[in-house]
Amino acid sequence: MANWFQRTFLANRPAGSRLANLETSFNPKLSIRKLKNYHASATDICHYGFLGSIMFFSFVVNPAPWIFKILFYSLLLLLFVIPATGQFFFNALPIFAWLSLYFTSSSFDASYRPPITVKVLPAIETILYGDNLSDILATSTNKPLDIVAWLPYGIFHFGAPFVVAAILFICGPPTILRGYAFAFGYMNLFGVMTQNLFPAAPPWYKILNGLSPANYSMHGSPGGLGRIDEYFGINLYTKGFTNSAVIFGAFPSLHSGCATMEALFFSYVFPKLTPLFVFYVCWLWWSTMYLTHHYFVDLMAGSVLSYVIFQYTKYFHLPLTEKGVYSRWTYAEIPKFNIWQTDPLYGARSDVENVPLSVLETDFELNSMENSNNSNSNSPSIFDESSPRSVSRSSLTSTDNLEQDLPLRTSTAKPNKQRFD
Structure with missing residues (x-):
């Protein structure tokens, strides 16, 4: 049986992976230490606050003897605190809240x-x-x-x-x-x-x-x-x-x-x-x-x-x-x-x-x-040979024309700007 389980489920386990490991400790101090270091988000506060209110309501309204209710909730708290059991029972808190409300429903006053x-x-x-x-x-x-x-x-x-x-x-x-x-x-x-x-x-x-x-x-x-x-x-x-x-x-x-x-x-x-x-x-x-x-x-x-x-x-x-x-x-x-x-x-x-x-x-x-909208100004054109910035298509391959044109491009560019094409 052990060999079959090893071949079927553990054969492709990544080396050094501990994601699937379970907590085996029965020391409640580990859970208390985690609780002290836990920082609840707004969603967690709403989640546990809502479930806690349901559990508290059921604890008060349920007609069972108080001694039995106290013993049951104490046992549940103990299962939460022990790391080996808490990893399963604490995550099942929504199920416990549902069961507590369900079995309490019959005791609601009909009026x-x-x-x-x-x-x-x-x-x-x-x-x-x-x-x-x-x-x-x-x-x-x-x-x-x-x-x-x-x-x-x-x-x-x-x-x-x-x-x-x-x-x-x-x-x-x-x-x-x-x-x-x-x-x-x-x-x-x-x-x-x-x-x-x-x-x-x-x-x-x-x-x-x-x-x-x-x-x-x-x-x-x-x-x-x-x-x-x-x-x-x-x-x-x-x-x-x-x-x-x-x-x-x-x-x-x-x-x-x-x-x-x-x-x-x-x-x-x-x-x-x-x-x-x-x-x-x-x-x-x-x-x-x-x-x-x-x-x-x-x-x-x-x-x-x-x-x-x-x-x-x-x-x-x-x-x-x-x-x-x-x-x-x-x-x-x-x-x-x-x-x-x-x-x-x-x-x-x-x-x-x-x-x-x-x-x-x-x-x-x-x-x-x-x-172009200003009548007193002459807009430079690529077809205007007199324009200092005009460069013919054939002159683009000339090194001299490129060297002459580079300072002009540098001077017109704004600092700290980049272009992403």
């Missing part, structure tokens, strides 16, 4: 929460697509289709983030896992915030209750996943979705957002396999509507949210991939995308095209125009 919309999503679905696609797909069900729909929605969705993270860590450039945690966490965090601000009933609610008003005292439903519990004789999905922390969180679909984010990162590292990742997203889209958990407009909103956050992460956080490189240990450097240099109006001072042209020709032309 302060927005009313639950039941009719908006099916109305938008009909306006945009002409009919309710979820109702159409869920009309005809059978056991084989249930199994095919269950795989991406009930199995792959929960395990895919860890599999994607492991593959990106091994096969992607160094620091790409940090970017994945940033994008994945913020996408889910913004999604949960939207679900709390705009609570909407999923398709299964319309099937069970019609368009009657919903309230926060209602329980959730597993939808089509209830049939999976019946097939296997379990109560996993029925219990989980009935007591979900965000029952009326149809819009946007975080199932769609997670699948899209995973497909975007895999396509970024393995561009040749992009059709396979697109197929997976479409497969999950179909399964969510077939199992009556989301409308198609929910799926589109989740994918758009995921795409926007990925694009920001790509241009400001992700390292550039190298063609033909499939191991983090093969990279000799970590180049990043410079969004400003892609601007066609961007100009660097070192670029010769941005150096101002000499005003020598401009001054000469302006002076010539002024002299």
Whole structure:
């Protein structure tokens, strides 16, 4: 096994490269020393300030006993401080902020929460697509289709983030896992915030209750996943979705957002396999509507949210991939995308095209125009043999004429001026 790993991933490692090395120390003093020498930028202050406020809000509002909350946050702080664990857990801070807000959402006071919309999503679905696609797909069900729909929605969705993270860590450039945690966490965090601000009933609610008003005292439903519990004789999905922390969180679909984010990162590292990742997203889209958990407009909103956050992460956080490189240990450097240099109006001072042209020709032309407009002055002409500055084409090859003409050119040139042709 060790020889296979050596041949596959470490064979082309640059000599002396330490980019892919991991921190193995368990001494918290190293992290404290780095923190003292760290100078936060305005972007870092906004980033950590926002996530810290979410974590603090969840700490205060969550109904769990204070002793458990203190122990949990103390353990999390310890994992941040230890260098060997902090390199993974600290970069996953957006994910922890999302999870803390998600599991706290069920404890929000209903009197302060927005009313639950039941009719908006099916109305938008009909306006945009002409009919309710979820109702159409869920009309005809059978056991084989249930199994095919269950795989991406009930199995792959929960395990895919860890599999994607492991593959990106091994096969992607160094620091790409940090970017994945940033994008994945913020996408889910913004999604949960939207679900709390705009609570909407999923398709299964319309099937069970019609368009009657919903309230926060209602329980959730597993939808089509209830049939999976019946097939296997379990109560996993029925219990989980009935007591979900965000029952009326149809819009946007975080199932769609997670699948899209995973497909975007895999396509970024393995561009040749992009059709396979697109197929997976479409497969999950179909399964969510077939199992009556989301409308198609929910799926589109989740994918758009995921795409926007990925694009920001790509241009400001992700390292550039190298063609033909499939191991983090093969990279000799970590180049990043410079969004400003892609601007066609961007100009660097070192670029010769941005150096101002000499005003020598401009001054000469302006002076010539002024002299031509002055009736009392005679403008020199190259065709005027009496002009002291006239030089015939044949005389240009004469050394004497060149020597006579050089002082005149020197005297008319302005000091400290250069010409760039």
